[in-house]
Amino acid sequence: MTDAPTLSTDVAIIGAGPTGLFAAFECGMLKLDCVLLDALDSIGGQCAALYPEKPIYDIPAHPAIEGGALIEALDRQIAPFAVPRLLGRRVEGLEGHRGAFTLRTDKGDVISARAVIIAAGAGAFGPNRPPLAGLEGFEATGAVQYYVRRRADFTGTRIVIAGGGDSAIDWALALKDEAEKIFLVHRRDRFRAAPESLRQLDEAVAAGRIEKIVPYQLHGLHGTNGTLHGVEVATLDGDTRVLEADRLLPFFGLSTDLGPIAQWDLDSIRSTIPVVPSSCETSLPGVFAIGDVATYPGKLKLILQGFSEAAMAAHAIHPIVRPDTALHFEYSTSKGVPG
Missing domain, CATH: 3.50.50.60 (FAD/NAD(P)-binding domain)
Structure with missing residues (x-):
């Protein structure tokens, strides 16, 4: 079998649900290149696949917003960064170490990344x-x-x-x-x-x-x-x-399965991945987990908490990707969206 061409990026984000999409935005704000990967054929995760017309009431600044509308807004938010998407692909393998990872999908894609964010939600899901x-x-x-x-x-x-x-x-x-x-x-x-x-x-x-x-x-x-x-x-x-x-x-809940992720060299607890609360880094240096798949003391399974974790993970990744560049944090109101 011939080797597939390799897509090189700073950050590979596994999962294109709301948390993964916002992680792409946070990476873009820090001028980190990223790629989104998802087993579904479209972005949005459970919001798009399960309840696109269901109102969500705890998204800041939105008294109520339907799941599909939230995904559309997040998609518009990352549009300036032209983030590549590899959809309908299941990430089967992860090799390497902090600063030099190789990911492979079931469609033969090969992705080289310096850091990885797992935003896989509940993993593969189906109804009970x-x-x-x-x-x-x-x-x-x-x-x-x-x-x-x-x-x-x-x-x-x-x-x-x-x-x-x-x-x-x-x-x-x-x-x-x-x-x-x-x-x-x-x-x-x-x-x-x-x-x-x-x-x-x-x-x-x-x-x-x-x-x-x-x-x-x-x-x-x-x-x-x-x-x-x-x-x-x-x-x-x-x-x-x-x-x-x-x-x-x-409505008896979802059966969840981390799939191949469970076979990687990561600590896991009942289909969740323990992380360091301050950075969302997993037991494997350079690999981060955010959203419902991540767990730590005091964790709340809320989209808004996943958004916060996305920001923390992106900032923790910056010194991995740009070790010689100091990160001077600025509010988005003063720095704007990078060109």
Whole structure:
């Protein structure tokens, strides 16, 4: 096999979700060249793939911004730096040492980088699927879905949403004005969500926009040829009822897998990578981890914290790439965007 041409850069960023995109911006502000790599065919990570129309409420200066709109804004922010993107590529191998790394993808790309930022989020992800007979047939027609990409697709439908966490509550609230009827199914009458979301849920229940079905769990699907007519639910005591519904949205979290990253010479804890909090450097010098994949005491899995980690990692990388150049930190209001 012939050797593939090598792309040389200062920083290889693995993951083109919001944290990876902002890392590209921070590198650009420090005049560090970088390349973005992602296994998905487009930028945005979970924001774009799972909830492009879901409002996010904790991005500074945005009282609410949809996931897709956030990615579009981050993309515009890095536009002046013309960052190369290698999308639809899975990084399979990492070799070398601080200041001289070689990465290889499943498509044969070879990238030479002086530092690496892992912004892989949850890694490869997929939904935790409920163990229901005939599930695959309803998945194939879209009667059972695990992500909401367009709220308009649910206009006038009867929806069963299953789960007790933020995703279940957020989507029940987001779809209550689109759907004809929403049933919210959970095994107990206690939900794990932000206090404001729970307040809004109580209001929607009182107004009849959402019906809580507790304490019940999913038990079966009723329908023919992939068309859903009802969702059967059951209590722990075996009492059952059938909810008339066209769609089922089970939100039981994601199964995650670091993939080849887990085979690299990095310390890891349950699909996360421990880092030094002040720099986000991993146990492998010159390799940094930011966003949901990174862990340290006091870590919060918030996009805004990932943005802060991106800035810290970029500043820690500067002396690796420019060892003879002192970094005189300036605010962006005074230095502007480098030309």
